[in-house]
Amino acid sequence: MSWTPVCTVDDLPRERGVAALVEGRAVALFRTYDDAWFALDNRCPFANASVLARGIVGTRGDVPFVASPMLKQPFGLRDGVCLDDPTVRVQAYAVRVTDGVVHIGPALTDQPTDQEAP
């Protein structure tokens, strides 16, 4: 997966999510209060619906997360792991911001990073 520009920084308010279409997949893009950016698969595996971008963004301890809007399961934004059931995980993607444009990049593998790839 290459880097896909999806929107400008101003298109997404803090602590909200929005869906983006990346190579035919629905990806949920999030911006936290400290202007960190994250991307997860938009599909909630519990609800089997394409909705994660519409969940509430918050923190648990120091982990930023989104609560699925369906039944509220929390997913860590850094790695997509369900905080209540670590056996469930949605795919996380790299995000980078260049000149005010937000790009969604490759799927993150075992060592998720907190921030965008270089």
Place this chain on the structure above:
Amino acid sequence: MSPTTDGRRPRIVVVGHGMVGHRFVAAAVERGLTATHDVVVLGEEPRAAYDRVALTSFFEVGADALSLLPGGAYDDPRVTLRLTTAVVGIDRDARTVTTAEGEEIAYDELVLATGAAPFVPPVPGKDLDGCFVYRTIEDLEAIRTAAAPGPDGTRKRGVVIGGGLLGLEAANALHQLGVEAHVVEMAPRLMPVQLDETGGATLVRHIEKLGLTVHCGVASTEVLDDGTGRVAGLGLRDADPIAADIVVFSAGIRPRDGLARDAALEVTPRGGVLVDERLRSVTDPHVWAIGECAAPAGVMYGLVAPGYAMAEIVVDTLLGGTAGAFTGADMSTKLKLLGVDVASFGDAFATTPDALELVFSDAVAGLYKKLVVGPAPDAPDSWVLLGGILVGDASAYGLLRPMVASGMLLPDNPEELILPESRGALQLGLPDEAVVCSCNNVTKRDLLDAVDVDGAHRCEDLGATKACTGAGTTCGSCVPTVKGIIEDYFTAVGKAVDTSLCEHFALTRQELFDVVAVHGYRSFTEVVEGHGTGRGCDICRPTIASILASQLGGHVLEGETGALQDTNDAYLANIQKNGTYSVVPRIPGGEITPEKLIVIGEVARDFGLYTKITGGQRIDLFGARMEELPAIWTRLVDAGFESGHAYGKSLRTVKSCVGSTWCRYGVQDSVQLAIDLELRYRGLRSPHKLKGGVSGCARECAEARSKDFGVIATEKGWNLYVAGNGGATPRHAELLVGDVDTATLVRYLDRFLMYYIRTADRLQRTAPWVESLDGGLERVREVVVDDALGLGSELEAAMARHVDSYFDEWKATLDDPAKLARFVSFVNAPDVPDPAITFTTERGQVRPAEPDAPVDLGASIPVGAPR
């Protein structure tokens, strides 16, 4: 007791259907006495038993709310209740009673529960037109008629003779009816049986502040005649007469023992059927007497709790039990008179040898608290509590009374028990055998058994403990103590009930509400930086969004607030299982024109939406993709629709029946009121969803009592019921106030809803909220109807602000490009529908397509219940 010799089931005849008679029958049913016995109850009054203790509230709540037997019959075929049936004679040899109609009814056991009658002193003029007693609902109705202002609007003037408990209740009634009220008491102080001089004087100051006039140490000589047989005033010894239109005698009660006297049953010189400690007549073993008509060991008891105890003992004895014995009663009293707390318990007058008094008095604040202490019998240099008096603040009563009963040793500084802001007296620890609830005889041990985490009941909170033990379910005065005991227990076993909202806020919703109000916060960031940690979660963010919306109004999607909303509020629609939304336009009261109905049909057809009629008399349109919502709402708003707030924790609908406009039974215009209420409270953000209903007559076709607020039309106005719901735990709403006009109804509803919004927990509907309040519905009535907290105008003003600032949030969204920008399927492809959303058809309409194949997630997923 075994069947009679001829094989017939033995019959118990109960004479009198007051509170004690009713308790006897209820206990007989509950404890199985009716399995072997038939019970015939003969009541003289036209109504079934009602709560005479709360008689004064009749004007506010009506007769229905006072009834102890709302259905008018017992749920047991072995019990026959006959009202308007006075008994005029007893034939003890034949074992029959004779009714006023001349009917003879045979008994095997006869239970006299005839109560007491008001004592009217033999003063001249006592029978003039305008003289009343204060005992029955009929008495109150007559007083109300007499108290109506004259044709020129002049206030009536009334005098109550007697400044004891009942007299002050009667004065309260006159005061409520707008009568200029005087109280005349022969003793030098008010409530001479319960209060000492300073306590009485403190009470006088409270009462006179309300505009009543108190005359103590004054004897009445005659009721003055205006020359036409009507009351003109009350003549006093050594004082000027008081001009009055109404005189109410409330100078004590006398046992109604005439039937017993006529039947040659022994009565005491001061009145009352002489009974043994099983409440059995000393003259005839088949005759029993309970309540105010009885005199166990020669003493008559004028309170309801001893009467209840007597009823239980007779049932127990007739069941063959031998444990019950009535050996005297706790005559402690706590009540609220004219809004003033008054309590008197134990040896209030320090008559015990070597007793000492500890007094706290604050004349400015109107507080008087006295403890009577005495040397402990077995512990040198230690003291025990013997009794006390509390005026102005009786909150310590729940703790102090059981301390007297248990004889526990007092701490070193007993004055702390009555000082304001003293340390929690609960820390002193009541002994386990202390009776905490005297109405239902529940000890601290009973409470601890109920909440025991390893026990049989495992009650988890106050509500469960009350239901399990009966504690606090009669007068309610012990509820704070019960609550303290179970909270202490949970703390001790490490089962502390954490009331924190979530990990980000160590506050309850109510505390957060107050914090936001006090600091005037306008954003989540201000609140979380001031009082929380982190950046919140799916619990606290919507809660604070709701609090900000209740206090500030404004658009729920404005700026940072938009990021607080649950997905339903965030997109002003209801998310469904496949990620699409449903749309519910407001249809106030369920009334809709054909033109609007056609628009809804056209919109549904044009956007391919599944349509279904809701339970709240409106129409739900399902299957709208998020990006379609603005176009759908443009059509709806153009046709005059507005948001129905089906997505919000806010008012949903006010359901109505068609009412007097069309219905041949209707007595009021329920549709108009439902529309008015729905439009008044539309958009109001609350701790949970709110539903209302209005029925145009008592047939209740709108099912209003299954709503948070339900209004039912009466001939005279409206009855207001509150705190009902359907759902998993259905609850009928209970009567808050009866027969009010529309303006009063709206005023009380404004207060009720705002009080709920301010103090309820997150996602707590009105029924559990009322249950959680100390005092329950009675507390709500104090705040909403009596305005005991003085919050009434503030709550009304808050609602007025809501009403004035209401706007349709869908129209406002359509008018704002920034808000509309959020309604896109993909930020980089706003016109491409989400390919994950697919439909099929069923019964001629769309429905979500089932996924093609089961989704394998590689693990079993425990999905919790929806929160």
